[in-house]
Amino acid sequence: MGRIMNHPVLRPLSQRKKIYFSFNHTKIEAYENETIAAALLASDIRVLRYHEENGAPRGFFCNIGHCMECRVTVNGCANQRACITPVTDNMDVQSGQQLPNPIRKLVKAYE
Amino acid sequence: MNDVLIIGAGPAGLAAAINCARYGLATTVVDEFIQPGGRLLGQLHQEPSGDWWNGIEETKKLVDETKKWPITLRCGVSVYDIEKHAAGHWTVFTNEGRMEATYLLIATGAAEYTIPIPGWTLPGVMSIGAAQVMTNVHRVEVGKKGIIIGANILAFAILNELQLAGIAIDRVVLPMKSPISKKESNPLDVITTITKAGHLAPSPLLRAGSKLMKINRFKEIAMQYYPNNGLKMNGTALQLRRAAIEIVGDGQVEAVKLAKIDASGNIIAHTEEIVEVDFVCVAGGLYPLAELAAVAGCPFVYLPELGGHVPIHAKSMETPLERLYVAGNITGIESGKIAMAQGKVAGLAIASKQTSSVKKELHEAIAHVEELRKTSTIQFMDHIHIGREQMDGIWHRERTS
Numbered sequence: 001m002g003r004i005m006n007h008p009v010l011r012p013l014s015q016r017k018k019i020y021f022s023f024n025h026t027k028i029e030a031y032e033n034e035t036i037a038a039a040l041l042a043s044d045i046r047v048l049r050y051h052e053e054n055g056a057p058r059g060f061f062c063n064i065g066h067c068m069e070c071r072v073t074v075n076g077c078a079n080q081r082a083c084i085t086p087v088t089d090n091m092d093v094q095s096g097q098q099l100p101n102p103i104r105k106l107v108k109a110y111e
Numbered sequence: 112m113n114d115v116l117i118i119g120a121g122p123a124g125l126a127a128a129i130n131c132a133r134y135g136l137a138t139t140v141v142d143e144f145i146q147p148g149g150r151l152l153g154q155l156h157q158e159p160s161g162d163w164w165n166g167i168e169e170t171k172k173l174v175d176e177t178k179k180w181p182i183t184l185r186c187g188v189s190v191y192d193i194e195k196h197a198a199g200h201w202t203v204f205t206n207e208g209r210m211e212a213t214y215l216l217i218a219t220g221a222a223e224y225t226i227p228i229p230g231w232t233l234p235g236v237m238s239i240g241a242a243q244v245m246t247n248v249h250r251v252e253v254g255k256k257g258i259i260i261g262a263n264i265l266a267f268a269i270l271n272e273l274q275l276a277g278i279a280i281d282r283v284v285l286p287m288k289s290p291i292s293k294k295e296s297n298p299l300d301v302i303t304t305i306t307k308a309g310h311l312a313p314s315p316l317l318r319a320g321s322k323l324m325k326i327n328r329f330k331e332i333a334m335q336y337y338p339n340n341g342l343k344m345n346g347t348a349l350q351l352r353r354a355a356i357e358i359v360g361d362g363q364v365e366a367v368k369l370a371k372i373d374a375s376g377n378i379i380a381h382t383e384e385i386v387e388v389d390f391v392c393v394a395g396g397l398y399p400l401a402e403l404a405a406v407a408g409c410p411f412v413y414l415p416e417l418g419g420h421v422p423i424h425a426k427s428m429e430t431p432l433e434r435l436y437v438a439g440n441i442t443g444i445e446s447g448k449i450a451m452a453q454g455k456v457a458g459l460a461i462a463s464k465q466t467s468s469v470k471k472e473l474h475e476a477i478a479h480v481e482e483l484r485k486t487s488t489i490q491f492m493d494h495i496h497i498g499r500e501q502m503d504g505i506w507h508r509e510r511t512s
């Protein structure tokens with residue numbers, strides 16, 4: 001998605017330092033002091049995580065840290081909220097992944 | 112140790128910090144967002160006077176003021192637990208370690224209700240507030256064409272902001288009838304809240320008709336004759352006789368399935384249509400974000416007039432727990448201006464515990480909150496005045512028992 005550079009009421013976007021980070025090993029352009037979720041959306045990426053249990057794709061939902069839908073792994077640290085975590089140069093971001101569920105397999109086998 | 116620790120750097124928290132620090136209290140404000148301002152940041156609307164209420168500029172004024180005083184402002188700090196120490200002070204546990212303070216003010220604001228409909232977890236579906244922050248604060252487009260589900264004051268205020276930024280909203284529709292959507296899915300109830308929005312009413316017709324609309328019979332007639340394709344609000348159709356029944360897409364939002372509904376919100380069979388969009392905003396309204404007050408042990412009361420479960424508090428913003436204060440939307444859903452005025456009250460109430468000469472200023476600040484409430488142009492809760500009176504009664508009973 002594009003960036004809203006000019007706005008009829010708000011000030012024009014100020015010059016910010018361009019930085020790069022990686023999302024699932026792909027290089028992404030971003031600006032200093034913006035959130036991971038905003039930088040990824042500006043690069044047309046909406047899927048931030050796959051549901052731990054059923055693997056369904058999830059994106060940011062509340063965008064202010066309340067709903068926990070946008071959890072990503074940042075520099076190896078899991079469950080960081082992409083909507084309130086600022087990107088930094090060379091940051092490594094990985095989408096949250098579906099986790100193995102051996103109990104479900106057992107239940108299915110029993111059924 | 113801090114004299115005062117404030118959780119939340121929105122309008123209430125920042126105004127409180129300034130008023131504590133003015134009276135010599137060592138004050139720290141923490142907030143988990145990347146910048147201070149809270150929900151004030153996203154706000155942008157034109158006042159009846161023609162002036163713009165610009166949340167980013169209002170935040171800047173508050174933050175500039177905090178810099179004149181010995182206030183520590185820390186962003187990116189999340190609070191997850193609160194304990195009262197045996198010695199009487201508060202210990203607050205955060206992702207940046209423990210903090211201690213003599214007085215604690217919880218000014219965590221509001222969170223959004225959502226209205227689940229099939230497909231609502233698809234990437235590209237977001238709360239209306241999320242779209243507001245992405246647009247006005249982060250300045251990234253949320254999509255090329257979207258739909259808003261839910262027709263309420265919050266939705267119209269933010270629709271206006273999205274239109275200003277050039278974001279295309281195809282239409283506003285109601286959520287499908289369900290045990291959760293309740294009034295939001297009933298066209299008759301929706302038109303009642305819309306007509307109360309005054310200047311935010313989506314058309315001159317509704318603005319003029321708002322007095323008539325207080326009579327139920329007129330509402331029913333209005334819904335009978337409500338245009339099939341809706342009324343236009345700056346190019347966006349307000350379709351009160353359409354409900355979203357499913358959000359569809361492979362991996363992310365691609366379309367919304369709509370159906371026609373009758374005046375009570377019941378789906379009319381065989382009227383489904385598919386509208387292609389790449390994002391969806393769900394507008395369910397706001398509720399007080401009050402968990403931390405509960406964690407601290409503060410007693411609560413459920414007052415739907417204020418937006419939900421709220422910590423018991425006085426007009427001075429003190430709670431039944433000694434040295435615990437609350438301010439802003441945690442006490443009830445109102446505008447940013449009122450949150451700011453309440454923050455001032457809380458700050459002065461804390462300061463008055465040390466400096467008794469503050470009392471006069473405190474009483475003036477309390478009167479100012481009530482004056483603002485009377486003259487407010489935006490009112491999120493229809494019966495806010497009743498809710499505030501009820502809370503005052505509950506507080507006095509709590510004190511005397």
